[in-house]
Amino acid sequence: MYVAVKGGERAIEASWRALDEARRGDPRVPELSVAQIRGQLRLAVARVMTEGSVYDEELAALAIKQAAGDLVEAIFLLRAYRTTLPRFGYTQPVDTERMHVERRISATFKDVPGGQVLGPTYDYTQRLLDFALLAERGDAADEVASTSAPDARTQPEPMPRVVALLDKEGLIEQETPTPDAPEPGDLSREPLSFPADRPTRLQNLARGDEGFLLSMGYATQRGYAHTHPFAGEIRFGTVAVEMELDELGEAVEIGEIELTECQMINQFAGSKALPPTFTQGYGLAFGHAERKAMAMALVDRALRADELGETLASPTQDIEFMLSHSDNVEASGFVQHLKLPHYVDFQSELELVRRLRAEHRANALDGEAA
Structure with a gap:
């Protein structure tokens, strides 16, 4: 029930106090720390970083705590904070082929160079509630578990891309940068405009709401696009970030970040200009975010319909529709403004x-x- 709020500033301040109390919960229960959120809710942290466009696990965890677990609100908080940060420059494009892989699978080839690495995944769990998690373990048990766990970062050999197997036969498209190609725009600093090229679309999709992209990706699989997708490769791991420093005249490594990358392979019957081949959809997200990266790759491929000469018959192929409605910060603000007088x-x-x-x-x- 809505009650007309009277009292102006005093009522708003009272609402803030009520929000703090609601967020804290039962004071008899230990408060959830930012470090706990960062370490144990890593998938939520990854989503907030990706859609908030800031790679900072601590700030993402802080936003989740402040938003009481509302991830869309946390994304809004992080993106708003991002606008206050100075920009020192741009890093070099990350080389995901040199990724220190923790998880890497392919649904197209069983035997791939470097092998399949299952890593941490819910894919093979039974989706049954684990009531053992209700029992709180002590620090000693956690210490034993951490010291006995194998090093997931061990990588015995390089892992070239799976699509390279198709490229040997010339069966998959390859993007070759042209010297006269314009520099990609920066969607975090420039408003979205149309027509939007693929770099702009990929930026938009990376910041887009996971639920929206998941629904639209699902729609493409149900026939609302001319695609027949296969998960060519999904990899998660750590990549080096390099930045060119004018003082040194060369690029130097300034840190590492965790990324999830997806290359979706799609059959293409060909057109007047292009022979039958396999085409690609691409997805990239901060942290461990496979569902987001996969959905992004599905939608990316659907949005290439006009480029590939396919019939535009679905909203999933409509660039303006998809990009204009994928941002949860924009959507949340527009929907929630209806609560205002x-x-x-x-x-x-x-x-x-x-x-x-x-x-x-x-x-x-x-x-x-x-």
Whole structure:
């Protein structure tokens, strides 16, 4: 039930206090720390970093705590903070082929160079509630578990891309950068405009809401696009970030970040300009975010319909529709603004409906009299 809020500033301040109390919860229960969120809710942290466009696990965890677990609100908080940060420059494109892989699978080839690495995944769990997690373990048990666990970062040999197997036969498209190609725009600093090229679309999709992209990716699989996808390769791991420093005249490594990358392979029957081949959809996200990267790759491929000469017959192929509605910060703000007072607007519509109903009754009476 909505109650008209009176009191202005005092009422708002009281609401803030109530929010703090609601966020804290039962004071008899130990408070959840940012470090715990960062370490144990890593998948939520990855989503907030990706859609908030800031790679900082601590800040993402802080936003999740402040938002009481509302990830869309946390994304909003992190993106708002991002606008206050100075920009020192741009890093070099990361080389995901040199990724220190923790998980790497392919659904197209069983035997791939470097092998399949299952790593941490829910794919093979039974999706049954584990009530053992209700029992709190002590620090000693955690220490034993951490010291006995194998090093997941061990990588015995290089892992070239799976699509290279198809490329040997010339069966898959390869993107070759052209010297005169324009520099990609920066969607975090420039407003979205149309027509949007693929670099802009990929930026938009990376920041896009995971739920929206998942639904749209699902729609492409159900026939609302001309695609027949295969997960060519999904890899998760750590990549080096390099930045070119003018003082040194060369690029130096400034850190490492965790990324999830997906290359989706799609059959393409060909067109007047292109022979039958396999085409690609691409997805990339911060942290361990396979579902987001896969959905992004599915949508990316669907949005290439016009480029590949396919018939545009679905909203999933409509660039303006997809990009304009994928951002959860924009969507959340537009939907939630309906909670704000609209008294004047509604009164005008109320008077309009009353007048129209009166005219309708008058016309009905005139019709009966005739």
